[in-house]
Amino acid sequence: MPETTTASRSVADYARQGGDPQSRVSRMAAGLVGSEILRIAGEVRALKAQGRALLDLTVGDFDPRQFPIPALLATATHAALQRGETNYPPSNGVQALREAVQRFYVRELGLDYPLDAVLVAGGARPLIYGIYRALVDPGDRVAYPLPSWNNNHYVHMVGACGVPVPCRAEDRFLPTVEALREALPGARLLSLNSPLNPTGTALREDELRSICRLVLDENARREEQGQRPLYVMYDHIYWMLCFGGTRHVTPPALLPEMARYTIFVDGISKAFAATGLRVGWALGPLDVIARMSAILGHVGAWAPRAEQVATVELLNDTAAIQAFHATFKPAVERRLELLHAGFQRFKAAGLPVDSIAPMGAIYLTARIDPFGRRAPSGAELQTNEDVRRFLLEQAGVAVVPFQAFGVPGEDGWFRLSVGAVSEADIEAGLARLEAALRSLQ
Numbered sequence: 001m002p003e004t005t006t007a008s009r010s011v012a013d014y015a016r017q018g019g020d021p022q023s024r025v026s027r028m029a030a031g032l033v034g035s036e037i038l039r040i041a042g043e044v045r046a047l048k049a050q051g052r053a054l055l056d057l058t059v060g061d062f063d064p065r066q067f068p069i070p071a072l073l074a075t076a077t078h079a080a081l082q083r084g085e086t087n088y089p090p091s092n093g094v095q096a097l098r099e100a101v102q103r104f105y106v107r108e109l110g111l112d113y114p115l116d117a118v119l120v121a122g123g124a125r126p127l128i129y130g131i132y133r134a135l136v137d138p139g140d141r142v143a144y145p146l147p148s149w150n151n152n153h154y155v156h157m158v159g160a161c162g163v164p165v166p167c168r169a170e171d172r173f174l175p176t177v178e179a180l181r182e183a184l185p186g187a188r189l190l191s192l193n194s195p196l197n198p199t200g201t202a203l204r205e206d207e208l209r210s211i212c213r214l215v216l217d218e219n220a221r222r223e224e225q226g227q228r229p230l231y232v233m234y235d236h237i238y239w240m241l242c243f244g245g246t247r248h249v250t251p252p253a254l255l256p257e258m259a260r261y262t263i264f265v266d267g268i269s270k271a272f273a274a275t276g277l278r279v280g281w282a283l284g285p286l287d288v289i290a291r292m293s294a295i296l297g298h299v300g301a302w303a304p305r306a307e308q309v310a311t312v313e314l315l316n317d318t319a320a321i322q323a324f325h326a327t328f329k330p331a332v333e334r335r336l337e338l339l340h341a342g343f344q345r346f347k348a349a350g351l352p353v354d355s356i357a358p359m360g361a362i363y364l365t366a367r368i369d370p371f372g373r374r375a376p377s378g379a380e381l382q383t384n385e386d387v388r389r390f391l392l393e394q395a396g397v398a399v400v401p402f403q404a405f406g407v408p409g410e411d412g413w414f415r416l417s418v419g420a421v422s423e424a425d426i427e428a429g430l431a432r433l434e435a436a437l438r439s440l441q
Contacts, residue, residue, distance in 0.1 A: 032156060036404035040388075044398045054396045055429025056420055057339075060197060060362065062273040063420035067331070069274045070324040072317060076310035077277070089305040091297035093120025093281065097308045100315040101281050107318070110253055113283050119293050120308060122278040124237050124265050126301035130292040131233050131263050131282070132158045136188050143183040144191040145175040147198050147405035147413075151191050163187060164406060169413070172201035172356060173365065177210045184218050184230060193235040194249075195242060195360030198405050198415035200336065202242060202359040205249045212255045219261060231288070232262045237280075238361040240271035240325065243333045246359040260285055263292075268311055270362070273328065273419075279303040279311045332362055335418035335426060339364045342430040351437045352412075362419045366399070369412030373440040381440070383410045395436035397429050 021030040037058065044056050068074075092098070098118040105111045121127045128150075136142060138159035144151035146164045155162040163183045167173045174196060184190060192211070194203040203211075212232075219229045232251060239248045251258035267280030280303065282292065296302070314320060336358040343355035343366050354367040368387055374380050375390050384401035391397045399414040407413065418426070 028157060028159070033153065037400055040398065040400060040404075043392070047392070047396075052396055053428070053432075054392075054398055055425050055432070056398045057416040057418065057429075058398045058400050059420050060417050061275050061419050062362075064273070066422055067273040067328060067419065069277070070272055070314060070320060072320045072324075073268070073272060073274060073277070073310055073314045076313040077306050080306035080309040085306045085309050087305060089120075089302050089308055091300075091302055092293045093118070093303070094305065094308045094312070096312045097279075097315075098281075100312045101283070104315045105283065109250060111250065111283070113259075114286065117283050117286055117289050119282045119289050119296070120303055121280050121282070121296050121301045122303045123269060123275075123280040124235065124267050125280075126296055126299075127265050127267075127280055127282045127292070128154060128233065128235065129157070130296045130301070131231075131265070131288075132160070132189070133295050134288055134291040135231055136160045140188040141186050142189045142191065143180065143187045145173075145179075145196075147173060147196075147402050147407045147415075148191065148193060149197045149405060152406050160188075166407075169356065169367075172359075173199045174201055174203055174207065175211065176207065177214055180211060180214060184214060187230055188228065189231050189233060190215065191233045191235070193237075195236075195238040195246075197238070197361060198363055198400070198402065199356065199365040200358045200361045200363035201356060201365065202246050203249065205247070205254065208249050208251065209254045212251045212258050215251075215261060216255065216257060229261055232258070233265065234262050235265040237266055238270050239266070241329060241332060241362065242360040243329070243336070243358060248360075263288055268314070272314065272324065277304075277307045277311075279307050332418060333358075335421065335423060336362070336364050338423055338426050339366070339416055339418065339430070342426070342433075346434060346437065351434070353437070362417055364416040364418070366414050366416050367412045368399075368414060368437075370437065370440050371410070371412065376439050376441075384412060384414070387412065388414070391433065391436065394439065395429070395432040397433050397436075 040058050044058055048054055097120055098115055101118050102115055132154045136158050140160050141163050142155050142160045143163040143165055146166045152162055165175050165179050165183050167175055215230055215232060222229055234251055242248050251262045263282055263284035265282055269275040340355050340358060343353050346353045352370040356365040358364050370381050381387050381390055388401055399416055402413040
C-alpha cells in the first residue's frame with residue numbers, strides 16, 4: 001500500500017481536477033447541452049429554501065400531495081415487493097404487462113397490435129432514445145417541430161442532422177402540412193407529440209390525417225426508388241389527459257397503413273401521475289421494436305419489476321382507471337383553466353399578456369411580453385430571460401421560456417405547468433403576477 005503524507009493530494013483533489021472536456025470526454029459528451037429546465041428548477045429550489053412564497057410552474061411533474069397515484073397502483077406495487085418481485089424482469093418487459101398494454105390499446109384506442117410489437121422500458125425517455133438509436137444513423141435528417149421537448153438533444157446524441165420546423169402561435173404551435181412539406185424529403189424520422197409538451201395543445205383529426213398522407217406519399221416515392229422509409233415517432237404520453245372537446249387521434253387509427261411507419265411512446269407517468277415509477281412502453285412495427293429491444297436490453301433500461309407487475313393490475317381494471325380519472329383529470333383541467341382565465345382577464349385589462357386555451361397535458365402556453373418596460377429596480381426588460389427573472393424575483397412566479405424547447409428569438413412565450421401546484425397557489429400567484437405587471441413603467 002503506498003505511503004501517504006499530509007502533503008499528498010487526496011483522491012478528492014484528483015477527482016475535482018478535471019480538465020478541458022474536449023480532451024477528456026467524447027466529442028458528443030463535450031458538446032451536449034445541459035437541461036435549461038433543470039437549471040431553472042435549481043434556482044427555484046434555492047428560493048424555496050429561503051422561505052419565499054412561490055408559484056412553481058416549471059416542472060413537468062406532479063406533486064404527490066396534489067396528485068397522488070391511483071390507490072390500486074400503490075397497493076399493488078407494495079404487494080409485489082412483499083411477494084419478492086425484486087429480481088430482473090425480462091429485458092422487453094414482463095409478458096403479463098405487455099399483454100395488458102396490448103389489451104389496453106385495443107380497448108381504449110381501437111389499435112390491435114401483436115404482442116411482439118409491445119416493448120416495455122423504464123419510462124418514455126429510454127424508449128425515445130431507443131427509437132433514435134434504432135432508426136437514425138449519423139448524418140441522417142430528423143424533422144421535429146419547434147417548440148418541442150428534447151429532440152435537439154437526442155439529435156445531438158446520435159449525430160443526426162436536425163431539421164427544426166418552426167410552428168406559429170396561430171397554429172397552436174403545432175406542425176402543419178405546409179410547414180412539414182419541405183422538411184420531410186430525405187428525413188429518416190419525424191417526431192410528433194400530441195398533446196404537446198410544452199404547449200398543452202393537440203393535433204386535430206384533419207391535421208394529423210393530412211400529415212399522415214404526406215408521410216405515406218413520401219414513403220411510396222421512396223419505395224419505388226429503393227430508399228429507406230420515413231418513420232414517425234408518435235409520443236402521446238399525455239393522450240389520456242385531453243380536455244373539453246379535444247379528441248385524441250393516432251396515425252394508424254386514421255390510416256391503418258401508418259402502422260408500418262409509426263412508433264408509439266407511452267406509459268403511466270402522466271396519465272396516472274406516476275412519474276417516479278418509471279414504467280413506459282412503445283408499440284410499432286415488429287422489426288423496429290425488435291431492434292429497440294436489443295439496444296435497450298444492452299443498457300439495462302427496463303422498468304422495475306414490482307412496478308411492472310402493479311401496472312398490469314391497473315391497466316386490467318377499467319373501473320379503477322375511470323374512478324381515478326374522474327377526480328384527477330378535472331383537477332388538472334381546473335388548474336389550467338384558472339391560469340388561462342387569469343391571463344385572459346389581465347389581457348382584457350390591457351396588461352401585456354396572452355394565453356392559448358389548453359387542450360390537454362398539464363401545460364398552459366402563455367405570452368408575457370412587457371419588452372421595453374422597466375422594473376421598479378430600473379432594469380429594462382429586453383429578453384425572455386429578463387422577463388423570467390423579473391417574474392421570479394418580483395412576483396414569485398416561476399415559468400420556463402420557450403428557448404428551453406428549442407425556440408429562438410425573444411417573443412415572450414412561456415410554458416406553465418400545473419402538476420405541482422394547488423388552485424389556491426394559482427390564485428395567490430396570479431395576484432402577485434398582476435401586481436408585478438402593473439409595477440412596470
